[in-house]
Amino acid sequence: MTALGKLFRTTVFKLSLGYLVIFAIGAGLVLGNVGANVKALIEEQIAQTVAADIAGLSEQYAQGGIRRLAETIENRSRRPGAGLYLVTTASGETIAGNIQSLPPDLMLRSGLIETLYETPGGGHEKHRALARIFILPGGYRVLVGQDLEEGETLRNILSGALLTSLTWLVIIGTLGGLFVASRVLNRVDAINAEAQSIVAGDLSGRLPLAGTGDELDRLVQNVNAMLERIALLMAGLKEVSDNIAHDLKTPLTRLRGRAEHALRMAASPEDYRGALEKVLEESDRLIQIFDALLAIARAEAGAGREGMVDFDAAAVARDVGELYEPVAEERGITLVVRAPEGLSLHGSRELIGQALANLVDNALKYGDRNGGRAAPSRFLEGGILGPLAASATKSVEIVAERRAGRIEFSVADRGPGIAEKDRPRVLDRFVRLENARSRPGSGLGLSLAAAVARLHNGTLRLEDNKPGLRAVLSLPAGPVAMIPRHGRSCVKGAAA
Numbered sequence: 001m002t003a004l005g006k007l008f009r010t011t012v013f014k015l016s017l018g019y020l021v022i023f024a025i026g027a028g029l030v031l032g033n034v035g036a037n038v039k040a041l042i043e044e045q046i047a048q049t050v051a052a053d054i055a056g057l058s059e060q061y062a063q064g065g066i067r068r069l070a071e072t073i074e075n076r077s078r079r080p081g082a083g084l085y086l087v088t089t090a091s092g093e094t095i096a097g098n099i100q101s102l103p104p105d106l107m108l109r110s111g112l113i114e115t116l117y118e119t120p121g122g123g124h125e126k127h128r129a130l131a132r133i134f135i136l137p138g139g140y141r142v143l144v145g146q147d148l149e150e151g152e153t154l155r156n157i158l159s160g161a162l163l164t165s166l167t168w169l170v171i172i173g174t175l176g177g178l179f180v181a182s183r184v185l186n187r188v189d190a191i192n193a194e195a196q197s198i199v200a201g202d203l204s205g206r207l208p209l210a211g212t213g214d215e216l217d218r219l220v221q222n223v224n225a226m227l228e229r230i231a232l233l234m235a236g237l238k239e240v241s242d243n244i245a246h247d248l249k250t251p252l253t254r255l256r257g258r259a260e261h262a263l264r265m266a267a268s269p270e271d272y273r274g275a276l277e278k279v280l281e282e283s284d285r286l287i288q289i290f291d292a293l294l295a296i297a298r299a300e301a302g303a304g305r306e307g308m309v310d311f312d313a314a315a316v317a318r319d320v321g322e323l324y325e326p327v328a329e330e331r332g333i334t335l336v337v338r339a340p341e342g343l344s345l346h347g348s349r350e351l352i353g354q355a356l357a358n359l360v361d362n363a364l365k366y367g368d369r370n371g372g373r374a375a376p377s378r379f380l381e382g383g384i385l386g387p388l389a390a391s392a393t394k395s396v397e398i399v400a401e402r403r404a405g406r407i408e409f410s411v412a413d414r415g416p417g418i419a420e421k422d423r424p425r426v427l428d429r430f431v432r433l434e435n436a437r438s439r440p441g442s443g444l445g446l447s448l449a450a451a452v453a454r455l456h457n458g459t460l461r462l463e464d465n466k467p468g469l470r471a472v473l474s475l476p477a478g479p480v481a482m483i484p485r486h487g488r489s490c491v492k493g494a495a496a
Contacts, residue, residue: 016177023173024166031162035155042151046130047112053083053144054134061136069142070096083146084117084129090139099143107141109133114148128152187216203231233300255282292444296429299351299451311349313407314339317400320356327364334395343400345407345475347456352409352475355452355460356398358445359411359471363396367413367468406458407477412470423462449473 061069066087073085077098086097088107101118110133116126131145191207198205206227207220262275321337328335345352399410418426418433425431429447446460449471453460458475 016173016180020170020173020177024169027165027169028162031158031165035158035162038154038158039151042148042154043130046146046148046151047132049083049146050112050130050132050144053085054132054142057142057144058134058136066095066136066138066140069136069140073097083144084131086143088141090141095140097143102143107133107143110135115145117145184216191216191220198227203227203234251282251286255279255286258282289444292448293429295351295354296444296448296451299448299455302455305348305455307350308347309349310344310346312341313343313345313352313409314341314400316349316353316356317398317409320353320360321398323357324360324364328396331364332394333364333367336395336397337399338397339400343402343407343477345477347475348452351452351455352473355449355473356409356411358449359409359473360396360398362445362471363411363413363415363469367394367396367415402477405477407475409473409475410470412465412468414465414468417464417467417469418462420464426462427460446471 057069057072060072064071070087073087073096076082077085077096082098084097084099086099086102086107087095089095092107098119099117100120103115106113106115112130112132114128114130117129118124118126128148129145130148131143133141133143135141187208187210194205194207206224209217209220209224211217258275258278262272262279266272266275317339318337321335325335395414397410397412399408399412401408401410422433426433426443427446427450429444431443431447450460453473453475456475458473461472461474463470463472
């Protein structure tokens with residue numbers, strides 16, 4: 001297809017052509033209406049002029065009779081640009097005037113009439129005129145009129161102007177449409193060329209921006225954002241595949257090693273039973289890892305939006321606190337919950353509870369700074385902290401609050417914390433820092449919490465608690481309402 005053919009087939013040119021046709025029709029209607037109004041105005045002026053002439057001639061007739069009227073008409077007929085005059089007897093004989101012939105029986109009619117006429121010495125050329133006929137006493141008939149040639153000339157000028165305007169409109173509109181279409185086509189071709197390279201496998205490519213901020217730029221920006229998201233997902237998929245191959249190889253190898261050791265070394269049913277129990281423990285850890293990966297994948301794919309409801313965020317925070325109270329007490333950690341009533345939130349109660357449980361599980365695992373025992377755990381609600389909580393050397397605080405139109409769950413510990421440069425990295429799958437590798441876990445807890453936050457259009461922030469770490473799950477708040485508490489939320493801890 002030729003370049004000109006491509007231009008003619010573009011949507012922009014078709015739209016330009018459509019607007020051109022509509023504008024031409026509109027211009028034609030406007031100019032046609034102007035022509036009709038001009039014609040009506042000319043006829044109205046002629047009618048007023050004829051009426052004034054008739055009044056003057058009637059006065060002349062009243063003063064001097066038919067002779068005076070004939071002389072007046074002869075005088076007026078000789079003037080340059082004179083009107084049309086004709087006086088006849090009752091039988092139709094011409095007395096005076098500047099009209100040679102009229103259509104038969106015209107003088108027998110009355111009122112304002114549009115007619116054809118011939119002038120003396122003008123050959124047989126027909127002219128159009130607008131005239132009025134009136135009857136004088138004695139049966140004399142008088143015709144007074146005005147030629148319509150000037151009106152016809154003006155109408156012809158308007159018609160020519162209309163035709164010329166439409167011609168230039170079509171020419172300029174076509175050239176303008178081709179110019180605009182070529183500009184848009186160049187941008188579209190550039191976008192298509194880059195898109196073809198992306199389709200060929202170069203996911204790092206991005207569609208070009210013109211910088212005009214128009215609708216094409218906005219579309220390109222959205223497509224580039226989508227490509228960025230796809231690239232991140234593909235990179236995440238590759239990273240997950242690598243991490244699964246790397247991180248699952250160790251537990252699978254350990255599982256096989258224990259089974260082989262039991263086959264070689266076990267000498268009694270108790271030995272076999274102990275080996276099977278260890279195999280089951282390793283199997284449970286693997287299942288937890290796969291469950292966490294599946295939950296992350298479902299959250300990132302948007303699964304769970306169909307089950308979102310309005311619920312009280314404070315109730316979820318209290319439920320998670322009660323769930324982990326025995327674990328905290330066993331480790332000698334003070335667990336504090338501050339969650340005022342009436343924190344309305346719209347989302348998946350189960351997923352948010354699971355994300356909060358992962359944050360609390362991480363805080364309990366890694367929030368121990370010195371490893372020594374501390375005062376027994378206390379579970380406190382409503383923001384009333386006892387002296388024991390204030391003086392505890394090991395504590396984890398769960399807070400749910402409304403802040404700037406959002407509901408924020410924060411879990412703060414007094415442990416060693418995470419260096420600022422490592423905080424973005426620990427949100428990725430299977431990432432475990434060096435000081436955490438000696439403790440159980442798979443590095444998926446924070447990844448799941450971050451995926452749940454994104455599913456709810458929220459964020460997960462890791463902040464310095466001075467000392468320790470504060471993890472903040474920030475979600476858009478629902479309407480302020482007092483939501484009754486309906487039993488316990490379904491909360492499961494994921495691999496952290």
